[in-house]
Amino acid sequence: MIPYEFEYFRAGSVRQALAMLAENPEAKILAGGHSLLPMMKLRLAKPGLLVDIGRLPELRGIEIGDDSVSIGSATTHAELEGSAALKQVAPLFSLAAGVIADPTVRNRGTIGGALMHADPSADWPAVALALGAELEVVGKQGSRRIPVDEFFVGFMSTAVEPDEVLTRIHVPLPTPGRVSYRKFRHPSSGYAVAAAAVAIDVGEDGYASGRIGITGVADTAFRAREGEGLLEGNFTDLRGRVDAIAEAVFADVSPLEDNFADGEYRLQLGKVMLKRALLDVLEQRG
Numbered sequence: 407m408i409p410y411e412f413e414y415f416r417a418g419s420v421r422q423a424l425a426m427l428a429e430n431p432e433a434k435i436l437a438g439g440h441s442l443l444p445m446m447k448l449r450l451a452k453p454g455l456l457v458d459i460g461r462l463p464e465l466r467g468i469e470i471g472d473d474s475v476s477i478g479s480a481t482t483h484a485e486l487e488g489s490a491a492l493k494q495v496a497p498l499f500s501l502a503a504g505v506i507a508d509p510t511v512r513n514r515g516t517i518g519g520a521l522m523h524a525d526p527s528a529d530w531p532a533v534a535l536a537l538g539a540e541l542e543v544v545g546k547q548g549s550r551r552i553p554v555d556e557f558f559v560g561f562m563s564t565a566v567e568p569d570e571v572l573t574r575i576h577v578p579l580p581t582p583g584r585v586s587y588r589k590f591r592h593p594s595s596g597y598a599v600a601a602a603a604v605a606i607d608v609g610e611d612g613y614a615s616g617r618i619g620i621t622g623v624a625d626t627a628f629r630a631r632e633g634e635g636l637l638e639g640n641f642t643d644l645r646g647r648v649d650a651i652a653e654a655v656f657a658d659v660s661p662l663e664d665n666f667a668d669g670e671y672r673l674q675l676g677k678v679m680l681k682r683a684l685l686d687v688l689e690q691r692g
């Protein structure tokens with residue numbers, strides 16, 4: 407599998423990358439290359455120019471502030487998996503990063519690349535949805551923040567313009583006290599056939615509320631608002647609501663189908679992953 411010919415440019419800054427995108431409408435950003443290069447080899451993408459931002463220090467790293475975590479878009483899955491500081495304040499990141507593909511992919515692939523690629527079976531979209539992240543992008547008009555609920559607009563498609571660069575992922579702190587990520591992995595790629603990210607807060611009065619992100623099942627990752635509505639209420643009763651939540655979340659979903667999992671099986675796996683994630687949360691100490 408050989409891609410079409412293309413030019414390569416390693417950007418020295420985000421500003422330089424933006425200038426290259428503005429001058430070259432056929433250009434695409436390259437981060438870890440673990441989604442874009444396979445697409446090019448399959449000839450599903452044929453950018454004339456790759457603008458490499460993968461090694462820019464300004465796009466890497468994890469900054470933990472008082473009221474939010476800020477993650478550079480070119481931070482790798484492995485860096486997110488391995489950060490003890492991040493695990494302390496937002497453990498959902500290490501739970502999800504640890505089940506992405508294999509160490510080779512985790513060492514090169516980036517969270518920004520995964521969010522931008524918006525594969526319907528990718529892991530980070532579910533996590534970003536469950537944690538209520540904001541995605542910061544820069545373009546010629548300056549920078550803007552996109553709430554994650556508005557970020558995924560369809561199959562492999564985001565609200566980011568072709569001449570914009572995703573720079574940082576912001577997650578509000580504190581993150582909910584009880585979290586879980588449950589994933590049924592495709593046996594060869596490791597991508598999610600179905601996965602659920604759950605983040606639940608329980609108030610001092612025992613009232614539970616939270617967010618649920620689902621990936622793998624539909625043509626784009628989605629936030630399960632019906633399920634979130636049903637999970638609100640007394641935490642001690644949540645176990646009795648788990649089945650109803652899972653049924654409600656997938657009731658109106660049009661499932662993906664492929665050689666590995668037909669629609670019915672995928673919906674069933676989605677329900678099972680969500681129930682397991684909710685039961686995990688019930689077992690956790692608040």
Ligand SMILES: Cc1cc2nc3c(=O)[nH]c(=O)nc-3n(C[C@H](O)[C@H](O)[C@H](O)COP(=O)(O)OP(=O)(O)OC[C@H]3O[C@@H](n4cnc5c(N)ncnc54)[C@H](O)[C@@H]3O)c2cc1C
Binds near residue numbers: 442505527572573596
């Ligand atoms: C064998 C294999 C198994 C995999 N298994 C999984 C899995 O289990 N779970 C999972 O979630 N993923 C999986 N992936 C995908 C992997 O996580 C990729 O690393 C990720 O999807 C893309 O990140 P990247 O940095 O490699 O992006 P790239 O491939 O470099 O880019 C992907 C797309 O995003 C754009 N882009 C990248 N960064 C930016 C930015 N900062 N601003 C604007 N546009 C940008 C690019 O132009 C391109 O269109 C797998 C990949 C492989 C090859």
